[in-house]
Amino acid sequence: MMTTEDSLSRPYSNQIRKVFLEQQVSLVIVDDDPTGTQTAHDVPVLGHWTREAFIYEFTQQTPLFFVLANTRSLPKASATERAREIGQNLVYASQKTGRRFLLISRSDSTLRGYFPSEVEALSQGAGLGNLPTLLVPAFFEGGRITENNVHYIVESGHKVPVSETVFAKDKSFGYTHSDLTKWVEEKSGGKIKQEAVKSLTLADIAAGEAAIFEKLQGLAGNEVMVINNTSYRELEKICLALHQLVKSGKGFNFRTAASFVSAFSGMGALAWTPSAGIPGRGGLVIVGSYVKKSTAQLEQLVKKPGIQAIPVSVEAVIGSEGANRDLLQQVVETVEKCLDSGVNAVVYTSRTLVSGDSPEASLAIGEKVTGFLVQMVDMLGIQPGFLIAKGGITSNDIAVKGLGMKRAVVLGQVIPGVPVWQLGDETKFPGIPYVVYPGNVGDEESLARVYDLFTSTHR
Numbered sequence: 001m002m003t004t005e006d007s008l009s010r011p012y013s014n015q016i017r018k019v020f021l022e023q024q025v026s027l028v029i030v031d032d033d034p035t036g037t038q039t040a041h042d043v044p045v046l047g048h049w050t051r052e053a054f055i056y057e058f059t060q061q062t063p064l065f066f067v068l069a070n071t072r073s074l075p076k077a078s079a080t081e082r083a084r085e086i087g088q089n090l091v092y093a094s095q096k097t098g099r100r101f102l103l104i105s106r107s108d109s110t111l112r113g114y115f116p117s118e119v120e121a122l123s124q125g126a127g128l129g130n131l132p133t134l135l136v137p138a139f140f141e142g143g144r145i146t147e148n149n150v151h152y153i154v155e156s157g158h159k160v161p162v163s164e165t166v167f168a169k170d171k172s173f174g175y176t177h178s179d180l181t182k183w184v185e186e187k188s189g190g191k192i193k194q195e196a197v198k199s200l201t202l203a204d205i206a207a208g209e210a211a212i213f214e215k216l217q218g219l220a221g222n223e224v225m226v227i228n229n230t231s232y233r234e235l236e237k238i239c240l241a242l243h244q245l246v247k248s249g250k251g252f253n254f255r256t257a258a259s260f261v262s263a264f265s266g267m268g269a270l271a272w273t274p275s276a277g278i279p280g281r282g283g284l285v286i287v288g289s290y291v292k293k294s295t296a297q298l299e300q301l302v303k304k305p306g307i308q309a310i311p312v313s314v315e316a317v318i319g320s321e322g323a324n325r326d327l328l329q330q331v332v333e334t335v336e337k338c339l340d341s342g343v344n345a346v347v348y349t350s351r352t353l354v355s356g357d358s359p360e361a362s363l364a365i366g367e368k369v370t371g372f373l374v375q376m377v378d379m380l381g382i383q384p385g386f387l388i389a390k391g392g393i394t395s396n397d398i399a400v401k402g403l404g405m406k407r408a409v410v411l412g413q414v415i416p417g418v419p420v421w422q423l424g425d426e427t428k429f430p431g432i433p434y435v436v437y438p439g440n441v442g443d444e445e446s447l448a449r450v451y452d453l454f455t456s457t458h459r
Helices: 013-022 034-039 051-059 076-097 117-125 180-187 202-206 209-217 232-247 258-265 292-301 321-341 359-379 392-402 446-455
Strands: 025-031 044-046 064-068 100-106 133-136 144-147 150-155 158-161 198-200 224-227 253-256 284-287 307-312 344-349 387-390 407-415 418-422 433-437
Touching: 013 232, 013 258, 025 034, 025 076, 025 258, 034 064, 034 258, 034 392, 034 407, 034 418, 034 433, 044 051, 051 076, 064 392, 076 100, 076 117, 100 117, 100 258, 117 253, 150 180, 180 224, 198 209, 202 209, 202 232, 209 232, 232 258, 253 258, 284 292, 284 392, 292 344, 292 387, 292 446, 307 321, 321 344, 321 359, 344 359, 359 392, 387 392, 387 446, 392 433, 407 433, 407 446, 433 446
Parallel strands: 025 064, 025 100, 044 064, 100 253, 133 224, 133 253, 198 224, 284 344, 284 387, 307 344, 387 433
Antiparallel strands: 044 407, 144 150, 150 158, 407 418, 418 433
């Protein structure tokens, strides 16, 4: 089996970077939660999608930027409408500035999200016409690979079909197939049949760039192709062919995870190390993600010295308005006392999943719980020494709604797959490094290791 080191080798990245920059286009990554920045550095992240925001980036000739659509937190109809609006605003900004753009719909490497509706809406809004869609859920830093059309999570050297993981049982975005040709039929409600889904195989990739070019060039409008790949070496060979095709005028819709963004732009991750924070000030860790991996990481974190664990009952949050308000005030006061006295506060939602009787009802519960955490951050009168948010939707809403972020910059990764943003002057806590910790990244000790990196600089 290929090792992690082999899968992360980047033999063509400099060549791709040169080809990409020569095209004088902006690569726009529309992210359905904020964790797509986990393989990027020194690029902007937009917390809104106004025409003015896009005009600014195009005027600056920004080569690449992320847009936090946060559509995974919405019902399907609302997510589709938001994607369409983003596409329309990009077209308007492009016409005003004369700047061309390419689009990537970045979603979850464990296949949670709206497909194909979100990709179609984004493409239609951007006026791209009937394009073939490339499905590339690769995230090598997290062990997400695709072989023989089957998508796997590699854990401790073992390949686990993604349909056999907890992610496939998601209350809002669950699925039954790891074979991506079958997954496409399942997620499209049978509109796209399994036998109609094309495949770029590992054998095609091994045959070389000409073979890859030919298969991609042969795709017709509205066709879907699964891109098999197990390493950056393979993915970058595909991207070299894609850049040739794009330059020749062929268009594609891209539904990808984070590694494709890095491969297609020739950009890599960048290790980032915290510096000393505010002397004597405690830090704040917020854990909203309830997946099994997050819970295991939380259990290790709260064993650390210098921490006060502050549980938040989901039942209380979604209960009566009065109980919710009292709990909120209590949590805020406890957190502020911790921060002021140099104690690190860990606020986490109760670990028993509370779900509704439909995907929409489950999303509504999640929105209310995230809203509680957002209000808590908004009410804080003391800036934390550091701020870590665990969970995609949690970290998105805390940044955008709780802290008022409109534009941040990705500094790099505090550990592989865990990005850190520099928040802008418009935010509640200007300049503070903000850790966006995905729910599905790392081993049981990873969150505690990130905590250690920050606290070692605060002693």
